Amino acid sequence: MRIRPLVRLLTVAAASTLAFTACSSSSSDTTAAPASTETSAADTAANASGTADTVAAGNEAAAGIKAPNLPMATEIGAGEGQLNLIAWPGYTEKDWVTPFETASGCKVNVKAGNTSDEMVQLIKTGEYDAVSASGDASLRLIAAGDVAPVNTDLLKDYADVFDGLKNKPWNSVGGKAYGVPHGRGANLLMYNTDTVTPAPDSWSVVFDAASPYKGKVTAYDTPIYIADAALYLMKTKPELGITNPYALDESQLAAAVDLLNVQKSLVSEYWSDYLKQLSAFKAGSMVIGTAWQVTANTAIADGQKVAVVKPKEGSTGWSDTWMIAAKAKNPNCAYLWMDYIISPQANAMATEYFGEAPANKKACALTKDKNHCTTFHADDEAYFADIWYWTTPTKDCLDGRGPKCVDYAGWTKAWTELKG
Amino acid sequence: MSTASKGIARAFARRRWAQLTVLLGAPLAWLVVIYIGALGALLLTSFYSLDSFTFTVVKKAGLQNFRELLDVSVYRRVALRTLTVALAVTVIDVALALPIAFYLAKVATPRIRRILAVAITLPLWASYLVKAYAWRTFLDPEGGLLRKVFGLSPGFGLPAMVLVLGYLWLPYAILPIYAGLERLPDSLLEASSDLGGRAGATFRSVVIPLLLPALLAASIFTFSLSLGDYITVGIVGGKTQMIGNVIYANFGVNNVPFAAAFAVVPMLIMVVYLLVVRRSGALENL
Amino acid sequence: MQLSTAARRLLAALAAFVMVFLYAPIAYVVLLSFNKTRSIIFDGFTTEWWTKTFHNEEVRTALAGSVKTALVATSLALILGTLASLAVHRFEFFGRDAVSFAVILPIALPGIVTGIALNSAFRRILGWRLGFVTLVVAHTTFCIVVVFNNVVARLRRLPGNLAEASSDLGADPFQTFRHVTFPLLRSALVAGGLLAFALSFDEIVVTTFTAGAGISTLPQFILGNYSRPNNLPIVNVVAVTVLVLSLVPAWLAQRLTDA
Numbered sequence: 001m002r003i004r005p006l007v008r009l010l011t012v013a014a015a016s017t018l019a020f021t022a023c024s025s026s027s028s029d030t031t032a033a034p035a036s037t038e039t040s041a042a043d044t045a046a047n048a049s050g051t052a053d054t055v056a057a058g059n060e061a062a063a064g065i066k067a068p069n070l071p072m073a074t075e076i077g078a079g080e081g082q083l084n085l086i087a088w089p090g091y092t093e094k095d096w097v098t099p100f101e102t103a104s105g106c107k108v109n110v111k112a113g114n115t116s117d118e119m120v121q122l123i124k125t126g127e128y129d130a131v132s133a134s135g136d137a138s139l140r141l142i143a144a145g146d147v148a149p150v151n152t153d154l155l156k157d158y159a160d161v162f163d164g165l166k167n168k169p170w171n172s173v174g175g176k177a178y179g180v181p182h183g184r185g186a187n188l189l190m191y192n193t194d195t196v197t198p199a200p201d202s203w204s205v206v207f208d209a210a211s212p213y214k215g216k217v218t219a220y221d222t223p224i225y226i227a228d229a230a231l232y233l234m235k236t237k238p239e240l241g242i243t244n245p246y247a248l249d250e251s252q253l254a255a256a257v258d259l260l261n262v263q264k265s266l267v268s269e270y271w272s273d274y275l276k277q278l279s280a281f282k283a284g285s286m287v288i289g290t291a292w293q294v295t296a297n298t299a300i301a302d303g304q305k306v307a308v309v310k311p312k313e314g315s316t317g318w319s320d321t322w323m324i325a326a327k328a329k330n331p332n333c334a335y336l337w338m339d340y341i342i343s344p345q346a347n348a349m350a351t352e353y354f355g356e357a358p359a360n361k362k363a364c365a366l367t368k369d370k371n372h373c374t375t376f377h378a379d380d381e382a383y384f385a386d387i388w389y390w391t392t393p394t395k396d397c398l399d400g401r402g403p404k405c406v407d408y409a410g411w412t413k414a415w416t417e418l419k420g
Numbered sequence: 421m422s423t424a425s426k427g428i429a430r431a432f433a434r435r436r437w438a439q440l441t442v443l444l445g446a447p448l449a450w451l452v453v454i455y456i457g458a459l460g461a462l463l464l465t466s467f468y469s470l471d472s473f474t475f476t477v478v479k480k481a482g483l484q485n486f487r488e489l490l491d492v493s494v495y496r497r498v499a500l501r502t503l504t505v506a507l508a509v510t511v512i513d514v515a516l517a518l519p520i521a522f523y524l525a526k527v528a529t530p531r532i533r534r535i536l537a538v539a540i541t542l543p544l545w546a547s548y549l550v551k552a553y554a555w556r557t558f559l560d561p562e563g564g565l566l567r568k569v570f571g572l573s574p575g576f577g578l579p580a581m582v583l584v585l586g587y588l589w590l591p592y593a594i595l596p597i598y599a600g601l602e603r604l605p606d607s608l609l610e611a612s613s614d615l616g617g618r619a620g621a622t623f624r625s626v627v628i629p630l631l632l633p634a635l636l637a638a639s640i641f642t643f644s645l646s647l648g649d650y651i652t653v654g655i656v657g658g659k660t661q662m663i664g665n666v667i668y669a670n671f672g673v674n675n676v677p678f679a680a681a682f683a684v685v686p687m688l689i690m691v692v693y694l695l696v697v698r699r700s701g702a703l704e705n706l
Numbered sequence: 707m708q709l710s711t712a713a714r715r716l717l718a719a720l721a722a723f724v725m726v727f728l729y730a731p732i733a734y735v736v737l738l739s740f741n742k743t744r745s746i747i748f749d750g751f752t753t754e755w756w757t758k759t760f761h762n763e764e765v766r767t768a769l770a771g772s773v774k775t776a777l778v779a780t781s782l783a784l785i786l787g788t789l790a791s792l793a794v795h796r797f798e799f800f801g802r803d804a805v806s807f808a809v810i811l812p813i814a815l816p817g818i819v820t821g822i823a824l825n826s827a828f829r830r831i832l833g834w835r836l837g838f839v840t841l842v843v844a845h846t847t848f849c850i851v852v853v854f855n856n857v858v859a860r861l862r863r864l865p866g867n868l869a870e871a872s873s874d875l876g877a878d879p880f881q882t883f884r885h886v887t888f889p890l891l892r893s894a895l896v897a898g899g900l901l902a903f904a905l906s907f908d909e910i911v912v913t914t915f916t917a918g919a920g921i922s923t924l925p926q927f928i929l930g931n932y933s934r935p936n937n938l939p940i941v942n943v944v945a946v947t948v949l950v951l952s953l954v955p956a957w958l959a960q961r962l963t964d965a
Contacts, residue, residue, distance in 0.1 A: 066473065089930065111922075112930040117672030124674075125829065125836040127918045140475045140674075221654075223669075268561075269576055269658050275932050276655070279556070283563030285575075302743050395472040407472045409675045416669060417494045419661045426878070436797065439879055443793035444805070447786040447850065451808050455820075455847050458827035459811075462819075465826060477830070516727075519720035527709065527717050536725070537960045538953070543728050545904055545952035546735070549928050550945040554731035554738070565734075590728060619713060640814055648816020651910065664818045671822050680826070683819045690815050694807065703810055 065143040065394055067173040070326055072149045076335045079106045083333040086111050086122045086131040088320065088354075090294065091182065096349040100340045106333035114273060115222060116390075123147070129328040130337060132182055132320045135170030135390035136224045140408065142178050143394075147323040149176040155339045160360050164381050169398065170391045171321040179321035180338045183347070185356035185376070186317040186387050187220070187228065188308040190291035190299075192281060203232050203311045206289055207263050214266045218277060218289030221270035223408065223415035224390055227316050228290065229256040229263070231388055235313040244399040245316065246391045253406050253414060260418050270419075274298075281306060293376065294355035314386030319359075351376075459687070466680035475674050485681035495666070499685050502663040505582055506646035510639045512586040513593035517638060521594055525601035526609075537598070544591050552655045555584045559656055576658030584656050585646050592641040600634025601627075636702035643693065647686045732949065739942040755939040762937075765944055768927035775838070775923060776906040779845035783902050784895060786846070787853025792887075794854075795861040796869070812848040817911030820848065825915040837918030844916040845909065849902035856898030857891060864890055893962040900959040904952070924948070 083106040085092060092110045101108055111128065113119035116137035123131050123146050133141055141147045152158045158180065165171075165181040172178055191200060196213065206217045207229070219225055230245035233255055242252050268285050271277040274295045280286040282304055296308045322341060324334045340346050344362035351358040352367045357376035364373035377383035391398060397405040406414070467481045489495045520540075524533055543551070558565045561575035574580050604627065612622040628635075650664030663686055670679040694703070709717075734748075742750030759765055787809075794805055812820055824844050828834045868890075872882040910925035917926065928944065931937045 120674065121672060125918060127835055127837065143473065144475050264659065267659060272654055273932055275938065283560040285560055285562040409470055409673050412669055412673045416666050417492065419659065420494055420497065440793055440797050440799060443789045447790035448805065450786055454843060455812055456808060458823040461827050461831055462823040516724055519717055520724040523717040523721040527714050534960065538957045539725060541956050541960065542949065542952065543732060545908065545956060546732055546949045547925060547928055547945045548908055548910060549925065550735050550941060551731050553932065554734045619709060644814050644816050648818040650818060667818055667822065676826055679822060683822060686816050687819055694814055703806060
């Protein structure tokens with residue numbers, strides 16, 4: 001009796017799978033997180049959301065994540081000659097990278113990440129030394145032990161960093177800093193000034209079913225955008241009890257998704273790279289929606305008639321943190337880089353190019369456009385008071401309610417269901 | 421050659437199994453250990469789950485991912501949608517490939533044949549991404565070329581996706597069909613018309629049956645390339661999503677178990693399809 | 707088959723339509739490479755992007771990376787593919803069908819499945835770091851089938867008893883291969899190799915999941931640049947250049963498959 005080819009193939013497959021998994025080296029995935037950093041009430045207050053009007057976490061246990069106990073550098077040694085970075089496109093242009101390479105001797109190789117998820121994946125490969133992580137990636141990286149705490153005492157310009165960016169929920173755990181801020185920016189409402197009149201001042205124009213721009217709205221194509229809907233609900237439907245747009249339990253998440261479903265009927269396309277958004281605005285298939293200042297700047301430079309506004313409900317925002325990989329092969333160069341990127345001149349160049357507020361107070365005097373800091377509200381803490389920075393949603397609610405919130409994997413599934 | 425090595429060579433010649441081992445050993449080891457092993461491991465991972473606190477994979481085996489795939493309706497919809505798109509792309513590509521392949525194989529002069537054959541494979545060397553973005557400018561519903569020239573455009577969405585995917589994989593469809601038609605002896609076609617068959621009947625009862633393996637080979641490419649695509653969807657797909665996007669998104673948040681579970685769907689479809697078309701000899705025509 | 711002139715004309719017209727369809731977007735890309743602004747909508751003519759591209763270091767690195775990867779992957783695929791096809795063609799053995807099946811799988815399964823399977827296997831199970839090696843391994847795996855198919859097709863067309871005749875004349879298998887089989891296979895190997903090279907050169911999906919920090923390929927460069935409007939037109943220039951340069955290998959591959 002002949003054994004059919006499929007059975008042979010399956011037998012071979014099964015045998016090789018067993019061989020494979022038997023030979024598996026123990027990876028960092030399955031080790032349980034070692035003793036978490038315990039927190040005191042003072043630290044907990046520091047962990048509360050970075051905005052002025054939130055419910056103080058008070059004396060409750062640390063919300064969010066447990067960070068594994070990883071060692072922190074005690075001194076910056078000699079540069080290793082090389083530095084592998086993962087960065088947002090536009091964060092590492094030649095203008096400020098070349099002076100760093102000359103001064104430190106660290107040759108910089110940059111891998112551009114288009115989304116936070118991509119960056120998380122890249123850091124996990126162990127091939128990179130530092131990453132400019134947004135808040136929706138940073139906590140994941142800290143929790144998984146992919147990044148190490150940063151000894152900010154070793155960085156000479158850290159003292160000049162705006163207080164509004166230090167020890168924030170997305171870049172520190174238990175009072176330990178896990179990186180240095182690159183800058184900060186808000187997700188703004190961009191609109192075509194010819195077709196959108198009067199000038200909008202509320203997110204209702206992209207969430208209201210009766211919006212006059214139905215069919216030409218756009219939104220950011222990533223699960224973290226759910227927070228934008230949650231933020232709108234926070235202001236318009238306080239009965240839902242949302243106090244932090246990144247801390248949503250099942251019913252709050254469902255409400256946000258319902259709102260997004262309404263929005264979906266208004267949307268022409270979701271944008272995932274800002275080129276798509278630019279070309280769509282130019283062609284006219286998008287006239288209003290979430291965008292970054294840099295998108296607007298590029299569009300205006302190309303002759304388009306657009307403007308941006310921060311609506312009255314506030315907005316979500318981002319502050320990217322340069323974090324050092326736990327398995328960095330060039331840790332000294334990484335520290336030298338962190339030191340450099342927050343130095344006034346470099347920080348001014350980098351944030352002016354990208355279109356965000358700098359992290360270092362002294363950078364404001366050095367930008368080419370003397371109004372740069374004013375445009376981006378760099379030292380206007382009141383402006384950032386109603387900006388909710390991207391933070392990774394975790395099961396342990398970020399507003400301190402305990403483990404009843406939906407984590408980012410759940411947000412991803414909700415987003416899949418929304419897209420349908 | 422020294423006497424010793426000659427002796428080895430002769431001993432080798434006598435033992436067929438030794439020859440087979442040497443020939444087959446390396447490639448088989450490579451494919452089985454690296455590829456099939458990786459697939460098997462992926463399958464295994466689909467039974468694990470993601471820890472909510474550390475965002476890492478935990479080896480607690482269970483059917484939770486598959487149950488979720490079956491319970492939540494969006495995954496069925498996405499799978500069905502992707503399958504439909506892949507089928508549509510295959511049908512369109514084969515329909516477009518047949519006339520040009522036939523022209524090339526039976527009608528064109530040798531010089532034209534050589535030029536066109538190169539011209540058909542050349543687009544495969546132009547970047548996939550660049551071609552897809554070019555289509556984006558064609559298809560834009562407001563300011564795109566199609567709108568400007570023809571007054572209307574399918575816009576972004578499923579029809580656009582089928583169009584662009586069909587465009588991208590067309591050379592992969594033309595080549596095997598052309599090769600198959602080349603192998604078709606002219607004498608058969610002449611005999612058919614001698615027996616009274618007109619072009620249409622000849623085509624239906626002689627050409628297509630003999631061409632079936634080549635047609636199926638073409639379909640394997642178009643089908644599998646469309647089934648897993650997630651990049652073109654993002655460029656011209658509008659608000660829609662396909663299997664590839666869901667896998668990519670979940671893999672991106674390190675939910676490898678769930679991504680793996682959903683990846684089982686296209687894997688299963690292709691394996692079943694391959695087994696079914698194997699009997700027709702399509703696999704030799706790839 | 708007697709085709710009426712009308713039928714011939716129709717076929718020619720359809721063929722022409724398909725060629726126009728194939729080349730319209732490519733023509734647009736050529737146009738865009740001379741675009742004045744950085745968007746994907748044509749605004750005016752300039753040659754500045756062409757000069758910028760040739761001075762761009764990233765492009766050169768990415769191009770070198772792609773060529774390196776494709777060369778190594780193709781070489782390995784040539785060896786493994788030839789070995790496998792000789793085995794499958796010459797011998798009847800337990801699991802022969804399964805081997806042909808296994809060879810085809812890497813190219814028949816969608817790239818994302820191959821990508822996440824290999825990524826998962828390399829990183830989580832074997833604990834390797836991603837890099838040039840993992841990328842080459844991945845590319846070789848799906849290039850094997852291209853070589854395999856070409857060689858098997860050629861072996862089938864060869865007279866069946868050449869190898870026998872050679873051994874009757876006293877040659878051992880190595881000599882037979884060197885003096886009889888290989889010369890006959892040569893053009894199939896080159897054709898298969900060229901096709902494999904093309905496949906590896908433009909591959910983006912599996913590359914995304916298996917390339918490490920040290921290596922950057924052209925498709926990765928292009929993908930990354932779609933997020934950076936400042937560099938966008940360079941991408942179009944690169945695409946056009948690659949297309950023009952690939953006329954030679956494409957023509958060569960065609961000549962050899964015909965022979």
